[in-house]
Amino acid sequence: MRHALPPIHFIGIGGIGMSALAKLMKSRGHAVTGSDLVLSDITKDLEQFGIQVFEDHLAQNVPTDADLVVYSGAVPESNPERVQAKKLGIKQVTYGQMLGEVSKEYLTIAVSGTNGKSTTTAMLGKILEAAGFDPTVLVGTYVPGFAHGNLRLGQSRFFVVEGCEYQANMLNMEPAMIVLTNIEEDHLDYYRDLDHIRQTFQKFVDKLTGEGKCVVNARDPQSQKLTIQNPVTYGFQTKADYKGWKRITAVGKQAFELAKHGKIILQIPGEFNVENALAAAAAALELGVKFKDCQKALKEFPGAWRRFERVGEFMGATIISDYGHHPTAIEGTLKAAKEFFPKRRIILCFQPHQHSRTKELFDDFVKVLSKAENLIIPEIYGVSGRTEPEAAEISSLDLVKKIPRSEYAPDLPTAEQMLRDKIQKDDVVIIMGAGDVDQIARNLVK
Template sequence: MFDGIQHAHFVGIGGIGISAAAKFFLDQGITVSGSDVMSSPITDELEKMGVSFFSGHLGENVAAKTNLLIYSPAVPADNPERVFAKEQGIPQMSYPEVLGEISKHYSTIAVCGTNGKSTTTAMIGLILEAAGFDPTVIVGSKVPSFVQGNFRSGKGKYLVVEACEHQANFLHLHPEIVVITNIEEDHLDFYRDIDHIRDSFQQFIDRRKGKGFVVYNKDDQESQKLIIDNSISYGHQQGRYQYYDREVLNGRQWAEIRDQEQDVSLQKLELIIPGEFNLLNAFAAFTTSLSLGISIEIIQTTLANFSGIWRRCEHVGTWHGAEIISDYGHHPTAIEGTIHALREFFRDKRIIHVFQPHQHARTKLLFNDFVRVLGQADKTIITEIYEVKGRTNEKEPISSYDLVKAIKHQDPEKSIVYTKDLSHTEMALREIVQDNDVVLIQGAGDIDLLARDLT
């Protein structure tokens, strides 16, 4: 697969996705080193696994014996380590290119979509594990039952991988089976519009190897527009496999399953994680796994025991008598769905929403959608936008304060405040939080640090 590679150096190794690739290389017996702007729990874990980690980026971090340099897509070409590697003639690959190379050697199940990728990837990986398929899994989160969190080493033929559409990175993959959760406007700093996004998904499903199939959410309007042969669909209102009679009670949810093609009712599906969006994620995993010949009983038991993954509506502890939930959601649809899910699961409690927008371009381009969904909790705190290095357009500045002003303009009665950083956010929470509250701390940036610090 990576013949002749004895030492790989990763630039930006602290990312949740690229760190899984580093673990894959370690599993192959390859020496791994890496760097990032600072240490983190992820890099600490990698060091314990034998990775030589460097805090900060310097050309001298790249050992002379390095055979391959792998970099995060966020790392520019003028990074000192990339410059040094170029001068020394060391081959370079991006993280998506590496995933693509890995995927050539497996029957790859690639999970893509605007929302729900990580959860669905984890669910499918766990079901295949329970069925004895011994899959390799690479996921952009941490799965509690996987020893290495975001990576599972397997000897079977399947690779289950989270496929990200940002900058059309998933087009490097060579999938056999494609799972599409949904398609919405996002990453509009790269894509022109929803048509451009959908075209990329079309290109992706057209890359399938052999007789591979596509699993998709037929309730999703944009997915319906794709031209797909050999497909299996799921959904609530449409699809071969549909759910109905959904119930939510005491921190659990159930739904009946029906095979519309065979006109038969199947067994109930039970989940202990909140949200109808998670039920749809589970149905994507159910449909994929059933299509691979796995028994309904194994699928049902695995999903019923699925307790969630890192930063996906994750209960991290209590603080001043309030439940603290950390969530990665940063798209308007994910925000709205998560608040609604917590309302269902915690019917008699106040919901306090702390949100950190992620990336200036996304905030600007989806501004009206953010204004629509933010402020739906009992009280809302919006802290300043998390700045993604190299992706801030100074010519078109925008602040979280603009969101707060727009929301208050629409409804002056909304209980919503702006904070300039995490320390001020904690101060604001101290004034708001009461015993028995539920505090949702949400965003894809460093807002999770606040959730961990509080508990």
């Protein structure tokens, strides 16, 4: 039996990234415990993995023999478990710092950018798996075919992971390759403005050394402003190193040509997913993967948890759950739904995520949400443990007042009942947001 390594305790273990990192540490032989304010399907998954999870944050949850405490970015210094860890003299690190230490042990391919990180990470992981590279993959979603959902344990030196820009977490990493999807305004509770975000990404790409390559979106104006030592571009632009063209869409699938290589077929919708596939294929080909392995993995890729996920049906309507919470993601998802379901009525239930984001990007949200023909907006989701001064300044009701054909729901139960009253046979219902709105989708298909 493997010798147990020093215990590690995770505060905020119910986050999708934290839970994957906890599993990785458990698989290495560490005794792992964790806590979260609310138990969920993610914490149930952790318990099945052999990790004890405590509900609520209490000083007594911290093992006295713990060697390390890892906490999520939403957990303040005043948290009872962090206070207890300090009393016990236990070293504390953030999720980003811990992930950065792990990245130093591998040849790390970090997928970063405002949108598309999880899907691109999952796609690249599946391609490398199909090509026999046997990578370890840590991703912010559940991926069909990965034994541990948001974690694939490999035996090789390759590590595919999301480089999240929240609180500049990606700067903790030591990447051998970066895949950069795009740069837009987000997390403005941390960043001053778009220039600050771009400057932080510049610091990230500057971490590449030697022959380290940055696979970058040729269409994204902010990414193109970066100074990159070894850029590899992808996109539908003429000068892209990996050029996509001849995109065609049909009910339930789409395809495009990768110039000088061949056709790639996808069973997931949206132009944004074509770009994600281009990014993953470009990175894989640069790593020495054969194109046929890219084709096979991408054709078989069914999507991921809460990424245009077809959850099931309710009253003959198709129920889709999506994690999108940025205006660009909303716009892409609505367009994708109209392409895949051209003759069906689309209903969107969008829960804004964070008061600060809603306030800073208010006009952008109004613009893209106005494109929805039927729209329900529940009250804004506030992240547990994070204080937002903007909470008293803005509400979902402010959005509804500006958006035609929209309805306000003060809470999720009300939103769910509104949907049950509204849904008709053959409708396509998109439940969207990074908060807890996904429970509506699960309830509808029960």
